[in-house]
Amino acid sequence: MTTKVYIGIRWKFLAVFLGCTGLTLLFVLLGRLLASYIIVRPPYNVPLIWVINHIGSRPTIGVFGVVFFLSLYVASTRPLVRYAKELAGVLEDMAGGRLQASVSVKAADELGTIAENMNSLSGQIHTYLEEISYGLAEIAKGHFDYEIPVRENHELGRIADSINQMSAQLNRSIQEERNAEKTKNDLITGVSHDLRTPLTSILGFLEIIDKDRYADEVELRYYMNIAYEKSLSLKKLIDDLFEYTRINNGMPLHLRKLDVTGLIRQLAEEFVPSLEQANMILQIHAPEQPVIIQADGDHLVRAYENLISNAIKYGSSGKYIDVYIEKEEAFVRIRVCNYGEPIPKRDLPYIFERFYRVEQSRSKATGGTGLGLAITKSIIDVHGGDISVESSTNQTVFETRLPDPAVPA
Structure with a gap:
């Protein structure tokens, strides 16, 4: 491998200057010797004698020396100037968008260093642009989890980071759209199922009445009473569903x-x-003193109606319901406790989902619409609070926390 010796441009220009100066002096010396030889040999000496008599020997030597020096200097520095122009041309190509442009390293000097740095810069930018282009192609295919490598302290790195953020945001938006679509489908499925059950019963009993398949008026009233109760259940389901959708669609408070x-x-x-x-x-x-919050009273009443109603339905074996109200930092905490049968652990994560019913609540005596706790959670959420549930063999606790208006946000 050949190792190039690094010689700076200033030393090269100095060497050229000194070389041109030496050669010019040699040229002048040889010119004087040639003039001395020609001047004694007529008729070749006639032009030379005329120049000496009319211009002078020193001005003539000076003019010829300067012309020779300049010609020699221009010829000697032409490779350096040509190389500099080549570098400038590559820079113009890169500025025009041809970032893969490169230049050969011809010398071990400042121009060579510039050429090496230009090639390195061009290669890095081209490689990184290829990575970004590949990442964009993957994102365009729908692979939104693909992340373009982000280089620190790099302008293109900022672009790559912005693309990654855009891809992540787009992925979140798509997931939210899919979840919304799934939620809509689940809602339709749940509504269809819950509407069909009482409606089927109502139609069945009305068919019996319509075809006079009853023994007497007592049995007729019995069937009518069942159809009426089923109609009330159907109305309650529709009312709950309407309220749930109204709250979740941004109803003003x-x-x-x-x-x-x-x-x-x-x-x-x-x-x-x-x-x-x-x-x-x-x-x-x-507490003895009032506990003040900022809320929509009508909706808050509905939320705690659902919690107390559930406590009565499923905690009747415990005989007591305890409601604890207390201030806690920036929140007002309200806990509704009952001491009946515990909620199975497998059901706790889904207890606030619409149409979800704990298995033991599916009986005719306690079964609801499956929307009560979902409505309660929606009401607490739109008030800027949160709700949670804990259940054990000792007690079941529904805890809500609402912002305390006395504490700055």
Whole structure:
């Protein structure tokens, strides 16, 4: 392998200058010797004598010396100038978008270093652009999880990072669209199933009545009563479904300051008949002073109606329902506790999904529409709060947290 000795341009120009100067002096010396030889030999000496007499020997030597020096200097520096122009041409090509352009390294000097750096830069940019182009092609095929490598402290790296962010956002949007489509399909499936069951019963009993397949008026009233009860169940399902979709489609809230303790106490009074029928007692544990929140009272009433109603339905064996109201940092926490049969662990992650029913609640006595807790969660969510559930053999606790307006966000 040949190792080139690095010689700077300034030293090359100095060598050229000194070489041209030496050769010019030699040219002048040889010119004087040739003139001395010609001047004594007529008739060849006539032009030379005329020049000496009319111009002078020194000006003539000076003019010839300068012309010779300049010609020699231009000829000697022409390769360097040509190489510099070649580098400039490659830079123009790169500026015009031909980033794969390259130039041969002809010398071990500053121009050679520039050429090497240009080739390295061109190669890096071209390679990185190939990676970005490949990544864009993969993204265009739908592989939104593909990530283009991001190089630090690199302008193209910023572009690659922006493409990755755009791809991730696009992937999230597509997933959200797919989830929304699946949610819509699940909703239609759930609604169809839950509407079909009571409707089938209603049609069956009406057919019996229409074809006079009943023994007497007592049996007729019995069938009519069942059809009526099924109609009420159907109406409740439609009402719940309407409210659920209304809340989740961005229904405006009418926010005002209200006392949570007073709201729960009012609900407790309304549930007295149901509590007495279930042989249960509802106990409220709250601070003496009012606990104020900013909320839509009508919707919040519906949320806690669902929680207390569930506690009565599924916690009747525990005889007590405890409601705890307390302030916690930037939130007001309300816990509704019952001491009945626990919710199976396998059901806890899905308890707030619409149309989801815990297996034990599918009986005729306790079965609901499957939308109550979904509606409750939606109401709490639109108020900027959150809801959770814990269940064990000792108790089942539904906990809601709502923002405290007294604490700055």
